[in-house]
Amino acid sequence: MGKPTARVYVDGFNLYHRALKGTKGKWLDLEQFTVHNVRMALSDPGAIPRTVEVIKTEEKGSDVNLASHLLLDACQSRADFYAIATNDSDLAEPIRMVKKELGKPVGILYPSDRLSKVLLGCQPDLVRQIRRGSVSASQFPDVVKFSDGRSVCKPEEWA
Numbered sequence: 001m002g003k004p005t006a007r008v009y010v011d012g013f014n015l016y017h018r019a020l021k022g023t024k025g026k027w028l029d030l031e032q033f034t035v036h037n038v039r040m041a042l043s044d045p046g047a048i049p050r051t052v053e054v055i056k057t058e059e060k061g062s063d064v065n066l067a068s069h070l071l072l073d074a075c076q077s078r079a080d081f082y083a084i085a086t087n088d089s090d091l092a093e094p095i096r097m098v099k100k101e102l103g104k105p106v107g108i109l110y111p112s113d114r115l116s117k118v119l120l121g122c123q124p125d126l127v128r129q130i131r132r133g134s135v136s137a138s139q140f141p142d143v144v145k146f147s148d149g150r151s152v153c154k155p156e157e158w159a
Contacts, residue, residue, distance in 0.1 A: 007079040008033045011086035019111035025135040027154045067094035074098040083107035089118035096122045
């Protein structure tokens with residue numbers, strides 16, 4: 001039997017406004033939350049092969065997209081555990097559905113001082129606060145270098 005798997009869904013808007021805005025922690029490396037391999041088409045329609053496998057890092061972008069991916073993944077049993085980084089009570093119903101209707105274990109990682117009572121009412125299997133120390137420890141280096149030789153520097157106002 002293989003190792004247990006988990007899928008983590010990051011509500012980037014909620015994370016930014018509750019834990020990062022106004023702090024020096026905005027140079028956050030979320031890679032371990034949302035990196036996966038996907039096949040994507042090349043821009044040249046005549047290219048062979050037509051698609052290549054790439055590493056894609058994405059922020060889901062909206063509550064609806066996050067909830068849709070959470071529900072689809074849970075319905076298809078794509079992991080053993082599902083964690084959502086949010087404190088947005090709008091996600092309570094999809095979290096409740098995954099936990100109660102589909103019988104899957106769910107965790108909530110909340111980026112503020114207190115967890116929403118509505119989310120707590122979903123009776124998650126795991127509740128953890130995203131602490132400032134964790135955010136500080138998960139920063140990119142001040143200069144990020146790419147394999148093609150380019151680099152990008154942390155903005156001075158974030159230092």
